[in-house]
Structures are given as C-alpha cells and as structure tokens.
Amino acid sequence: MTSSSVVFADGRAWVRPYGAVMPAFERTQGPKGVALTETDWSAVMLAVRDRRDRTAFASLFTHFAPRLKSYLMKSGASAPKAEDCVQDVMATVWHKAAQFDPERAAVSTWVYTIARNRMIDILRRERRPDPEAMPWDQEAEPDQADVYAAAEDSRLLSAALADLPEKQRSLIQRAFYGDLSHSEIALETGLPLGTIKSRIRLALDRLRAKLTES
Amino acid sequence: MTMTNSIRHHLNDALLMGYAAGHLSEAFGLVVATHVSLCDECRARLESFEALGGAVIEAEDEAAVSLDALARMMARLDVPVVSAPAQVRRKTSLPSPVAAYVGGDLEAVKWRSIGMGVRQAILPTGPQASARLLHIPAGQAVPDHGHSGTELTLVLRGAFSDATDRFGPGDVEIAGEDLAHQPVAEAGEPCICLAATDAPLRFTGLMPRILQPLFRI
Numbered sequence: 001m002t003s004s005s006v007v008f009a010d011g012r013a014w015v016r017p018y019g020a021v022m023p024a025f026e027r028t029q030g031p032k033g034v035a036l037t038e039t040d041w042s043a044v045m046l047a048v049r050d051r052r053d054r055t056a057f058a059s060l061f062t063h064f065a066p067r068l069k070s071y072l073m074k075s076g077a078s079a080p081k082a083e084d085c086v087q088d089v090m091a092t093v094w095h096k097a098a099q100f101d102p103e104r105a106a107v108s109t110w111v112y113t114i115a116r117n118r119m120i121d122i123l124r125r126e127r128r129p130d131p132e133a134m135p136w137d138q139e140a141e142p143d144q145a146d147v148y149a150a151a152e153d154s155r156l157l158s159a160a161l162a163d164l165p166e167k168q169r170s171l172i173q174r175a176f177y178g179d180l181s182h183s184e185i186a187l188e189t190g191l192p193l194g195t196i197k198s199r200i201r202l203a204l205d206r207l208r209a210k211l212t213e214s
Numbered sequence: 215m216t217m218t219n220s221i222r223h224h225l226n227d228a229l230l231m232g233y234a235a236g237h238l239s240e241a242f243g244l245v246v247a248t249h250v251s252l253c254d255e256c257r258a259r260l261e262s263f264e265a266l267g268g269a270v271i272e273a274e275d276e277a278a279v280s281l282d283a284l285a286r287m288m289a290r291l292d293v294p295v296v297s298a299p300a301q302v303r304r305k306t307s308l309p310s311p312v313a314a315y316v317g318g319d320l321e322a323v324k325w326r327s328i329g330m331g332v333r334q335a336i337l338p339t340g341p342q343a344s345a346r347l348l349h350i351p352a353g354q355a356v357p358d359h360g361h362s363g364t365e366l367t368l369v370l371r372g373a374f375s376d377a378t379d380r381f382g383p384g385d386v387e388i389a390g391e392d393l394a395h396q397p398v399a400e401a402g403e404p405c406i407c408l409a410a411t412d413a414p415l416r417f418t419g420l421m422p423r424i425l426q427p428l429f430r431i
Contacts, residue, residue, distance in 0.1 A: 054288065061287050066276035073277060083280060090287055095295050105261065109268030116236040116267065126340040129244040131260075132251035132310040158269045169273075176270050178237040193262040201258035208254070 039063070041107040042151050049097040060107070061090050068115050074177040075119055085122060089115045103146040104203065106154030134207065146203070153196045160191050221253050223385035227263075229366075230256065234263035239342035241410040245366045245386065247311040248408055252384040308370065312347070312408055315339075320406070325349055332356060343412040350374065350399040350407070357396075363413030365389045367397070372405035374398060 041063070047056035065086050072082035092114050100110055120128045161169060174180050225246060232238040233246040250257045306313050307320040315337040316323050325333035325347075333349040343363075350356055352372070366388055367374075373382040376395040381387050389395060399405035 054291065057291070058284060058288065061284055064271070065279050065283060065287075067271050067274035069279055070275045070277035071271055079277075082277075083283065086279065087283070087287055087290065091290055091295070094291050095297070105265065106268055108272045109261075109265045112267040112271045113264055115271070116234075120236050124340070126240045127315075129240070129247035129311040129314070131247045131257065134257075154265060154268060157265055158272050161266075161269045161273055172266065173270055173273075175231060175237075176235045176267055178235065191266065193259075193266065196262040196265050197258045200261045201254060204254040204258060 040151070042102040042147060045093075045097070045100050045107045045110075046102060048094065049100050052097075057094055060093065064093075064108075064111055065090065068111070071115065071176070072119060074173075076123055076178065077119070081122065085115070085118055089118050092118070101142070103142050103150055104200070106151055108154065108158075134204070135211070149199060153192070153199060156192055157196065164191075220382060221255070221384040223379070223381055223387060224253065225249055225256050225259075225386060226388060227259075229388070230260050231263050234260055234267055239410075239412060240340040241337075241343035241345035242366060242412065244311055244315065244337070244339065244345050245368050245408060245410045248309045248370075249368055249384065249386050251309040251311060312337075312370070315345075316347070323347055323349075330354060330357070343410055345408065345410040348405075348407045348409055350397075350405045352399055352404055353401045355396050355398045362391065363411060364391075365409060365411045368408045370406045370408055372403045373400040374405045374407070375400065 039059075041060070044056045044060055047053035048060065068086045068089055069079075069082045072085050073079060077085060089111070093111060096114075100107070117128060120126065161172070164172075171180070229238065229242065229246055233243055238246060246260075250260055308316060313319065316335070323335045325335050327333050331351040331354050335347045337345040337347065339345050347370075348356070348367075350372075356374075366386060367381070368386045369381050369383050371383060373380060374397040375381070376387075376397045378387070378393070378395065380400075381397075387397075
C-alpha cells in the first residue's frame with residue numbers, strides 16, 4: 001500500500017501519500033536545535049473531538065491503523081482479526097473522542113489503551129476489570145502548558161525508547177505482546193517514566209483538591 | 215472512593231506493567247484495578263506504563279492494511295453506535311471494580327463460612343487465577359498457609375498483620391512462594407479483603423487441607 005484515499009460526501013477527496021503529514025498540524029521544532037517535522041497528533045485529535053473533522057480523523061487512521069495492526073498481530077491476532085479490531089478501535093476513537101484529554105495523555109497512549117482493551121475483549125474473552133473512573137474535569141479550557149507537557153513527555157519517552165539497545169527495547173516490546181512471563185518483566189530501563197508519573201500524580205492531587213472544595 | 219494518603223503497601227512494577235500490557239489474569243487484574251481505584255500513586259504509575267504502551271505503538275512496524283480499510287472506516291463513522299448507559303457514580307461500600315463482580319454493595323456479597331468464623335465469597339473470574347472476598351472476624355487468624363504461586367491480598371476494610379507487617383485499608387500484600395504466613399485480623403472491626411491466587415494455597419494444618427477442595431481455596 002503506497003497511498004490511501006477517500007472521497008467525502010461533499011465531493012472533497014482525501015488522498016494521502018504514505019508518510020506524508022497534514023501541513024496544518026505540523027510543527028517544526030526538535031530537541032537540541034535539530035530541525036524535524038513531526039505531526040502534532042494532539043491537535044489532530046482535538047480537531048476530531050471538537051470539530052468532528054473527518055479529514056483529521058482520516059490522517060489519524062492512516063497513521064495508527066498499520067501500527068495497531070502490527071501490534072495486534074504480534075499479540076496473537078490473525079491478520080483478518082487484527083484488521084477488524086483496528087476498525088473497532090478507530091471507530092471507538094471517533095465515537096468516544098469526547099473522552100480524549102490532551103492534558104492527561106498523548107494520543108498514542110489513549111489509542112493504545114483502547115486497542116489493549118479491545119484485544120482483551122476479543123482475544124481473551126474475559127471480563128476486564130477497569131479502575132474506578134476519575135471525574136476528570138473536561139469542561140474547563142485545557143491549560144496549554146499542561147497539554148504541551150504531556151505531549152513533550154510522550155515525545156521524550158519515544159526518543160528514549162528508540163535510543164535503547166536493541167535487546168532492551170525488544171524486551172519491552174515483548175512484554176506488551178505478552179511474550180514474557182510475569183517474572184521476566186524487568187523495567188530497569190532508564191526510561192523517563194518517573195517524569196510522566198510525577199506529572200500525572202500532580203494532576204491527580206489538583207483534581208482531588210478541587211473535588212474536596214466542591 | 216480513595217484512600218490515597220494512608221496506603222503504605224503498593225503494587226509492584228511487574229503487576230502494573232502486566233496490567234498496562236493487558237496480560238494479567240482476570241483475578242490479578244481485578245486486584246490491580248481495585249488498588250488503583252484507591253491509590254493515586256499507583257494510578258499515576260499505571261498511566262506512565264500505559265504511556266510506554268503508546269510509545270511502543272508509535273515505534274511499531276507498519277503492517278500493510280487492506281486497500282479499502284480507510285474507505286470502510288470512513289463509511290462506518292455515521293453508523294450509530296449503541297453504547298452502554300453511562301455509569302452512575304454513587305457512594306458505595308465497595309470500590310467499583312469489586313462492586314461489579316459482587317453485583318452490588320457489601321450487603322450483596324453471598325458469604326459462605328469456611329470455619330473459625332472466617333467467611334469467603336468466590337468471585338467469578340477466568341481460570342488462570344482465582345479471586346475471592348474474605349471476611350475475617352476482628353482478632354481472628356486465617357489458617358496458616360503457604361503458596362505454590364503468588365497470592366495478592368488487598369485490604370478493603372479493617373486491617374490484618376502477619377510476620378511481615380501490618381496491612382490497612384488499600385494496602386496490598388504480594389506473597390510469593392517463599393512466604394508461609396498467618397494473617398491475623400486486627401481487633402476492633404472485621405477485616406474484609408480481596409484476595410487472588412494463581413495457584414491453590416497450601417495449608418499447613420490437616421483439617422484445612424481436607425476442606426480445601428470443598429471450599430475451592
């Protein structure tokens with residue numbers, strides 16, 4: 001597959017050469033002055049959430065579908081099952097877009113949890129105990145600094161994962177595919193997970209304080 | 215329902231990572247989901263492992279998807295979905311993951327006596343591991359037992375102590391094969407725990423060993 005296209009009801013056509021990004025959501029800032037062009041997926045997802053933007057959704061699909069399919073197949077799904085599952089996951093992304101909170105998580109994290117849950121539902125066919133939902137405050141305008149921090153944390157994590165020696169990175173990937181036993185999961189990786197934990201913990205503290213006030 | 219600040223015994227990385235990756239048994243998943251409902255520290259740790267899942271997806275190979283996948287997807291967006299009614303948040307005597315298995319509050323638990331005043335209720339989970347609620351009268355000891363596998367014990371009400379430490383509400387004890395312990399409920403109020411094991415317990419006394427198959431513990 002080298003490109004994807006879809007024609008919308010209003011006659012607009014969406015053709016996307018593989019690997020291209022949507023110019024409107026590109027940002028060109030890299031670490032240490034390195035010029036790089038990367039898509040701001042939070043902005044794309046917010047266009048889907050707030051404006052029900054189908055073109056933005058199509059670009060999300062084109063980015064995530066091949067990656068999700070690969071993840072699902074490595075986790076044990078057949079190709080047709082993985083493909084169906086990807087459709088279900090991305091349909092959930094569209095229909096539950098209102099639950100996306102850019103202050104809390106990167107788009108990739110949110111999409112990942114939806115895919116993981118769907119995988120448990122269709123591959124294991126067990127009940128899936130969920131933690132009690134937190135009443136995240138979504139009415140207020142998101143704090144741009146928090147949104148930026150969440151996206152930046154996620155970008156640094158991806159960079160750190162890419163920098164790991166192949167053997168270590170493969171162990172982490174295999175833990176996600178379910179190829180490791182409980183005792184083989186070792187997480188002495190040096191990945192910046194502590195930073196992400198601290199940021200989420202602060203947000204939870206603020207939320208609890210707010211809930212106690214009201 | 216949160217007990218965030220008084221919790222001293224937390225989940226370990228392997229359990230949180232296993233939950234984040236979606237590969238824990240249902241019974242262990244229930245203990246993790248319940249502890250995370252009570253403990254913001256572990257919720258934040260869990261979400262950081264889920265962020266790692268997001269990074270793994272970003273770094274993932276790109277499998278070829280069928281040529282009409284995007285068109286099928288776009289056609290599906292207008293198909294209305296039947297979604298489950300939104301969960302009504304209300305004050306419950308049990309954290310919501312446990313309440314979902316019990317089918318209600320603490321009052322709805324169908325206890326069965328397993329002797330010495332201790333009562334239990336098996337929760338219906340998948341076969342890899344088993345989960346149950348335990349009701350231990352104040353001051354009472356649970357029969358001395360060891361484990362073939364791992365046993366997770368999460369305190370919901372009251373407290374218990376064993377040779378290792380004291381465990382209060384929200385605390386989780388992770389007991390491996392090496393630990394033979396005799397938990398004793400603290401005086402004052404009954405101790406109610408959620409326990410999960412991935413292998414049958416090994417009781418050291420004769421009577422509990424004979425009763426074990428009957429009570430599925």
